[in-house]
Amino acid sequence: MITIHIQRFNSQNTPQYSSKSYQVPSGLTLLQALQYIKANSDTTLSFNAGCRSGICGVCSVRVNTREELACSYKIQDDDTISALEYHTVVRDLIVDKKTTQETLRKATAWLHQAQTVNITIADEKVTELQSDCILCNICYSACPVYAVNPKFLGPFALTRAYRYSADKRESDIKSTIDSIQDNGVWDCTLCGECTAVCPQGIDPKMDITMLRSTSSQFGYMDPNFQTMNFGF
Numbered sequence: 001m002i003t004i005h006i007q008r009f010n011s012q013n014t015p016q017y018s019s020k021s022y023q024v025p026s027g028l029t030l031l032q033a034l035q036y037i038k039a040n041s042d043t044t045l046s047f048n049a050g051c052r053s054g055i056c057g058v059c060s061v062r063v064n065t066r067e068e069l070a071c072s073y074k075i076q077d078d079d080t081i082s083a084l085e086y087h088t089v090v091r092d093l094i095v096d097k098k099t100t101q102e103t104l105r106k107a108t109a110w111l112h113q114a115q116t117v118n119i120t121i122a123d124e125k126v127t128e129l130q131s132d133c134i135l136c137n138i139c140y141s142a143c144p145v146y147a148v149n150p151k152f153l154g155p156f157a158l159t160r161a162y163r164y165s166a167d168k169r170e171s172d173i174k175s176t177i178d179s180i181q182d183n184g185v186w187d188c189t190l191c192g193e194c195t196a197v198c199p200q201g202i203d204p205k206m207d208i209t210m211l212r213s214t215s216s217q218f219g220y221m222d223p224n225f226q227t228m229n230f231g232f
């Protein structure tokens with residue numbers, strides 16, 4: 001047996017946050033370990049699970065401050081599990097992803113026009129035919145910009161914007177580029193955290209770099225660069 005620690009949250013408790021340690025068999029995935037705990041030692045533990053094969057993106061959590069899909073991660077002794085960053089925690093490891101879905105909806109309003117994309121936020125059904133993104137929100141949780149700017153469009157919205165802007169069938173690239181200037185491409189620090197954690201191998205950092213290049217072609221430039229004083 002090994003020990004894992006889980007950051008618990010219950011809005012009805014005082015304090016609302018607590019840490020609890022559990023004994024689980026070694027060799028399990030994190031999702032199997034959570035299910036083991038629920039079945040054998042603590043029925044109150046709350047977490048989300050879906051396909052159990054790394055496809056649906058529902059079981060995303062943080063392990064020792066790094067984002068992981070619980071169904072794909074093999075637990076280690078002394079691991080600490082917590083909910084995703086920058087999300088409202090509903091209970092224990094369950095977070096509210098509506099805010100990020102709303103950010104995605106705002107950032108991709110132009111996509112309503114596209115035949116290849118169908119976004120219906122009301123029932124949280126988001127389908128995109130051109131992307132491998134599983135909407136796990138892992139990149140959102142890993143992005144340090146959200147600590148200082150909650151309005152940042154974020155890596156998954158920007159990586160979709162790039163796919164759309166790079167689509168040769170698309171005739172109105174400029175409106176896409178226009179829509180990602182505020183709280184968008186120039187707010188990214190290019191730290192690469194989103195790329196490092198994405199379970200689908202998507203590279204938002206590179207996509208954002210390409211969007212900056214395309215933005216420059218349409219006459220935009222880094223607003224931070226504009227405000228620099230070079231002493232001329």
Ligand code: SF4
Pocket residue numbers: 057132133134135136137138139140155156159197198199200201202204
């Ligand atoms: S870009 Fe990658 S990390 Fe971000 S939501 Fe999509 S699959 Fe998850």
Ligand code: SF4
Pocket residue numbers: 142143144145154155187188189190191192193194195204205208
């Ligand atoms: S590269 Fe940009 S979008 Fe990705 S995590 Fe860093 S700041 Fe966020």
